[in-house]
Amino acid sequence: MEAAPHRPGVAKTRSSNCGTLLLGDSAPFFDESLPNMATKRYSLITRWHLEAPIERVWEALIAVEEWPRWWRFVQAVVELNKGDEEGVGAVRRYTWSSRLPYRLSFDMRTTALERPRLLEGVAVGELTGVGRWRLSPMGATTHVQYEWVVTTAKRWMNLLGPLLEPVFRWNHDQVMAEGGRGLARHLGVRLIPIEDSSNRHR
Secondary structure: OOOOOOOOOOOEEEOOOOOOEEEOOOOOOOOOOOOOOOOEEEEEEEEEOOOHHHHHHHHHOOOHHHHHHOOOOOOOOOOOEEOOOOOHHHHHEEEEEEOOOOOOOEEEEEEEEEOOOOOOOOEEOOOOEEEEEEEEEEEEEEEEEEEEEEEEEOHHHHHHHHHHHHHHHHHHHHHHHHHHHHHHHHHHHOOOOOOOOHHOOO
């Protein structure tokens, strides 16, 4: 698997060995050109630190059709449109499972690509919003940050959102943590624990 133009409220945070996830009512990196939907809005950030050079990490992340081979909860990635020669404009349909007994499907259009540091896309479907991968070299290692700001389209999720918000947040945490572990295994490298002190709210 966006923020309104007002100032973000107090966000809840959760730490894991793959980073910190933040949930709030808004986020400053939301593309305000997207429609403002009267649904529950989630703003989450995940951080991974991999003992691999940025080029290797980038190549693994950009090969999205290969994600199901190493990311446990990615059920399928189907290319619908190739986009330009750099991949901008490409559209792919993602189907995700999770720790909870439901699946989500959405189409993601690549809107920005700056090798090997930035990959951005806009999602439409059962989740609608913006996702951004940001990669930064740290010596011989790579810091990965994923920003995921979405609204939910499933009626039951919107109805139960106020009650199940902590469960949805936990579920996203589990999916993304498995992604970090799976990518490390795929690359044959170590996933470096991220200390709480290195995490901050944007």
